[in-house]
Amino acid sequence: MKKSALQYKKTFLIYLEKVRGYSDLTLKTYDEAITEALDSIEIEEKPTTTLFNLMPYRIKIASLKQKTIAKKLSAIRSFTEYLNTQGEHITLKADDSIKVAKTLPKPIPHEHIMEALEKADKEERLAVTMLYTLGLRISELAGLKVADIDTDWIRVVGKGNKQRDIPLLGTTGKLLREYLDEMRPKKYLFEKNSRKLSENSLRYIITKVFKRVALKVTPHQLRHSYATVLLNNNARIADVSELLGHSSMATTQIYTKLGSALKMQNYNKAHPLCKEIDDTF
Template identity: 30%
Template structure:
């Protein structure tokens, strides 16, 4: 396949449009695809490569490893993006060549254990938010604490991603059933039950005082100006109370998600149930995520969720 910078850019844009329309990928994922493909396109231009072949692609990945010194995770992400792109070129009849005869086995990711917080650390973190509330003198700061408390609790009680909390709207919470409709990665929805009565109460308390922030949005959690609370705002909330509680200084909000999953498994929940609750696709199989009934989720969370008994 002959290389032309203008044509390559046009093909890349067409591919990104297809991903957006057919796969309904998030803006962040589309941006990652675009970045990876543009990186390849720049390399072809800078090294004056005139033809796109299996051999030149192999040289490109050697460049990523030896010159750019990218880690295996970054290289594998680019491998996935490029294989999808060149598959698109084949399907559209733009090229009939087979570009990837080499596999990604040399880019395999090192296995790492998910970083978690201990039960004591989680309890200390939540207690720090409670203590902050008791020491607040102004009503505004008390209301901020009520909001922050509900957010920290949901991060652990349901193992939510910060992006999932940020995108929650009022209509996604059923206060009678104590369920939240979560919009996860890939626009997948899952319904989760808040099994801990303490967490139910804290979320309901937040909704009672949310109006004092004069919300300009339907977001469940708003910032001090009434706008939707961003993922960076949620990260800052976690960091604030992480430092106040003096737990693992390297921990992030995602540690609570890992802790949620780990403790479910430790308490006897099945891997299948945990995958469903987290909204994950199976890594082992290619089976698309299938929603299980809320009744089953209630049973799993009522029986296994460590938050239910955290202060008992």
């Protein structure tokens, strides 16, 4: 099994690069984590599954920082999920999560998004705009049905099949109407050969659009950008939480921390006394 897992690793890394749009640095991290894990883990063949015991590997990397350990384990989990999609039956043992402090989301500046949109075709422009002006998850965008689009609102089915209504900006509505008139999708907004476009296909579209302007951008970063723009322009946190489909406002509050961090950064750049202090050191 270890030999076949190493062979699968090559196709897995290609998938991460071509479909998921992962950066070279992330690919290197995944490659190293999987290789060193396969050298350390105990593999036990059972009648219905192959057991990957991660304990020897966890002991090996125990001295590393928690965030580094969490990233390595995340890479192993993703690889295991991939193996299962390829027809292997893998079960992980000693797979307890590592708790790490939450980092602030990384929104994309508005000007960079507009620059990318200028180089996008009609389908690409609509996908990026929907994520940026509606704050959708990629799964929600993939599952968006034509029947759920109204003149001024769209109905979105989010996590746990919870529905929420999100207002359409005039510019987004115009793009939508033009796209619908030209493409005539039957059931889902984004289709190929009358079938729903997959989440991975939509991720690839977003990756491709921003790659043209030399940026690595994920669909979720556009959702972060949507939330950050609203809160930085004094939208109520309760409203933003509802628009994002968060089950708790505590999840939305991370964006208020981001806004505070940006305000402090801008203050330090703008205040003359801060500049004088910087010049003295």
